[in-house]
Amino acid sequence: MAARVGKRVVTFLLVLGGLWALWEGYKWLWERTAWSKPFRVDDLTLPHAHAILLQLGESTSTGDDLWLFLIRAALFTAKSAAVGFAFGAVVGFFLGVVLVQFDVLRRGIMPYVVASQTIPILALAPIVVRGLGSVSIGGSPPPDWVRVSVIASYLTFFPVTVNTIRGLRSADPWALELMHSYAARGWTVLWKLRVPSALPYIFTALKIAATASVVGAIIGEQTASISNGLGGAILNFNQYYVLEPKNLWATNFYAALLGIGFFLVVLLAEKVVVHRAPERLV
Amino acid sequence: MSTVEPTPTATQRLGEQIRYWLPAVVVFGLGLAAWEWLLPDVLGVEEFLLPRFSDVVQALVEERDELLRGAWITFKEAFGGFVLGSGVAIAAALVLARWRPFGNALMPYMIAANAIPIIAFAPITNAWFGLLSPWSKVTIAAVLCFFPVLVNTLRGLTSVDPESVELMRSYAASERDVFRRVRIPSSLPYVFSALKVASVLAMIGAVVGDYFGGSLEALGIVVLSAVNLSRYSTSWAAILVASIMGIAFYGAVALVERYALRWHPSVQRRT
Numbered sequence: 256m257a258a259r260v261g262k263r264v265v266t267f268l269l270v271l272g273g274l275w276a277l278w279e280g281y282k283w284l285w286e287r288t289a290w291s292k293p294f295r296v297d298d299l300t301l302p303h304a305h306a307i308l309l310q311l312g313e314s315t316s317t318g319d320d321l322w323l324f325l326i327r328a329a330l331f332t333a334k335s336a337a338v339g340f341a342f343g344a345v346v347g348f349f350l351g352v353v354l355v356q357f358d359v360l361r362r363g364i365m366p367y368v369v370a371s372q373t374i375p376i377l378a379l380a381p382i383v384v385r386g387l388g389s390v391s392i393g394g395s396p397p398p399d400w401v402r403v404s405v406i407a408s409y410l411t412f413f414p415v416t417v418n419t420i421r422g423l424r425s426a427d428p429w430a431l432e433l434m435h436s437y438a439a440r441g442w443t444v445l446w447k448l449r450v451p452s453a454l455p456y457i458f459t460a461l462k463i464a465a466t467a468s469v470v471g472a473i474i475g476e477q478t479a480s481i482s483n484g485l486g487g488a489i490l491n492f493n494q495y496y497v498l499e500p501k502n503l504w505a506t507n508f509y510a511a512l513l514g515i516g517f518f519l520v521v522l523l524a525e526k527v528v529v530h531r532a533p534e535r536l537v
Numbered sequence: 538m539s540t541v542e543p544t545p546t547a548t549q550r551l552g553e554q555i556r557y558w559l560p561a562v563v564v565f566g567l568g569l570a571a572w573e574w575l576l577p578d579v580l581g582v583e584e585f586l587l588p589r590f591s592d593v594v595q596a597l598v599e600e601r602d603e604l605l606r607g608a609w610i611t612f613k614e615a616f617g618g619f620v621l622g623s624g625v626a627i628a629a630a631l632v633l634a635r636w637r638p639f640g641n642a643l644m645p646y647m648i649a650a651n652a653i654p655i656i657a658f659a660p661i662t663n664a665w666f667g668l669l670s671p672w673s674k675v676t677i678a679a680v681l682c683f684f685p686v687l688v689n690t691l692r693g694l695t696s697v698d699p700e701s702v703e704l705m706r707s708y709a710a711s712e713r714d715v716f717r718r719v720r721i722p723s724s725l726p727y728v729f730s731a732l733k734v735a736s737v738l739a740m741i742g743a744v745v746g747d748y749f750g751g752s753l754e755a756l757g758i759v760v761l762s763a764v765n766l767s768r769y770s771t772s773w774a775a776i777l778v779a780s781i782m783g784i785a786f787y788g789a790v791a792l793v794e795r796y797a798l799r800w801h802p803s804v805q806r807r808t
Contacts (some may be wrong), residue, residue, distance in 0.1 A: 266642050293672065294665040363560030367568075373733075373787035374780035375741040377656075378757065381748065381764050382772055386586040470654040478748055478761065486657070493660040503661060511653040518652035 278304050302501045307508065310501035321502065325488065325509045332484035333513060335400040336472040339407025340464060340517075347412040348457065351419025352445070365420060371413040377471060380406050381478035388479065399483065403475040407468035414467075418460035422453025458525040465517040473510060485510050588770040596770035597777060607756035608778050614671050614755070615743035615786070618678020623686045623735050625679070627728065630690035634720065635712075640691055647691075651684040656742060659749040668750040678742035682735035686728070693727025694720045726801060729794035736786045744779050 282303070285296035294300060311322040319327070354361040387402040396402075426449045434444045476486025485506060492502040545553070572590040576582040584592075597604065633640035655677060662673035697720055705715045747757020756775055763772035 270643070270646050300665050359560050362557060363564035366561045367564070370784065373737055374783040375737070375744045377741050378744040378760060378776055378779055381761055385764050389583065389585045466652040466654065470656055473654055473657045474745055489657055489660060496660070496664055500664070507658055507661065510657045514652045514654045515649050518649065
């Protein structure tokens with residue numbers, strides 16, 4: 256056990272070191288030879304990796320240190336993404352359950368839910384966020400984070416519905432027959448057999464959706480100029496990129512960590528909920 | 538198709554098909570009707586949320602030149618990114634499959650890298666290539682395609698039937714032959730399912746990448762500037778064009794898949 260953990264830590268450090276070496280090696284080689292393909296490398300286009308980390312300790316125009324400012328922004332984005340993710344996952348799951356019960360409905364709706372997976376629905380982000388900004392609920396438009404979470408929720412909803420249906424229908428036919436021979440009611444079959452056998456499928460969708468909801472939240476903030484989150488911070492620092500490129504890099508670094516964090520949370524949940532060893536163990 | 542069972546006649550099969558797809562057709566009609574009348578007239582959904590279907594179609598027809606020009610620019614970005622990202626990923630997977638321990642150790646990191654919101658890096662690639670360059674979008678699309686194709690190809694190359702490899706070994710086949718005759722063919726289903734995902738990701742990368750700059754005629758810019766000018770039907774029409782392109786791109790990859798995998802049971806069962 257300890258040996259395995261030790262091995263993992265060593266691998267992690269090696270990968271980290273390898274990435275750092277790649278980064279700095281690329282920068283060094285391209286600067287040294289002044290290659291301009293694919294792009295000219297200097298401190299503006301590719302700052303030193305350690306310089307980006309050190310930048311986190313600098314203070315921003317808001318008065319906070321950059322690391323704290325970015326944590327606040329990340330929490331704002333995380334809230335939109337998480338709420339939208341949870342909502343989309345719950346609705347997607349229940350729609351999947353309903354559609355499996357009624358075959359006519361499934362045949363009617365499934366093709367469109369599947370088709371949704373082949374079109375760039377993220378591109379709807381600006382229309383949705385701006386459009387919802389013009390709606391009035393109780394006299395005022397919905398708060399910024401709610402508008403953004405709508406994007407996260409529809410990005411989650413579609414894959415979860417598709418995979419819930421696939422998973423529910425993948426139940427072992429022998430086991431189904433056995434349940435029927437015990438005169439098990441539909442409800443029992445659903446909860447005791449179909450849902451458990453659908454879980455690996457559902458988690459596959461949730462892992463995709465976890466990342467997508469973070470992406471959706473960031474893009475939603477950017478296209479609607481909502482400034483409290485990471486998307487807003489990216490836009491803001493992008494405007495001052497020529498003055499201080501490291502701020503933008505640091506923000507994207509946080510965005511990457513947030514995406515990976517969401518993914519890891521779902522992965523952890525999968526390990527807890529799905530007792531059988533998932534085939535794609537990370 | 539040769540089979541000993543009595544095959545249903547063509548009319549019977551057609552009837553079955555119609556019965557199977559009828560609900561989907563009905564839903565399509567109901568959906569369009571709801572979009573056209575129920576939402577705006579009965580539920581009072583405003584234009585800025587979802588313009589009437591006929592308005593969107595009208596915008597599509599009236600501004601077809603602008604939309605098609607944008608679609609072509611954006612498609613080139615997406616396709617370039619798709620080819621670049623998938624090509625590099627497949628090459629990398631072939632290398633990593635030769636050094637299994639190395640590939641296995643990196644696998645979790647490649648999967649985690651897939652969770653990075655790469656589109657958020659569009660402003661940085663703009664700083665690299667210049668605001669108007671298509672290369673920033675190609676790069677974003679390529680990086681988006683890279684990780685899923687890499688992971689799936691590697692998985693396909695390494696999850697071959699051990700008995701086939703053993704058989705090859707017993708014929709004294711070289712490592713190269715094992716790759717050519719066993720590993721690569723049996724990885725193809727994995728590669729194609731990744732390529733289908735990548736085709737969608739490339740479209741997303743190109744359209745959403747457009748939001749951050751680039752040619753003023755690109756499709757994503759049309760969406761964004763139309764929203765800014767409150768020409769909602771135009772932006773929906775542009776989204777519609779992007780969706781049709783997405784489906785066509787995906788369908789094209791699926792067609793190539795069916796052709797390349799004629800021999801594979803998963804394809805033969807369907808026909």
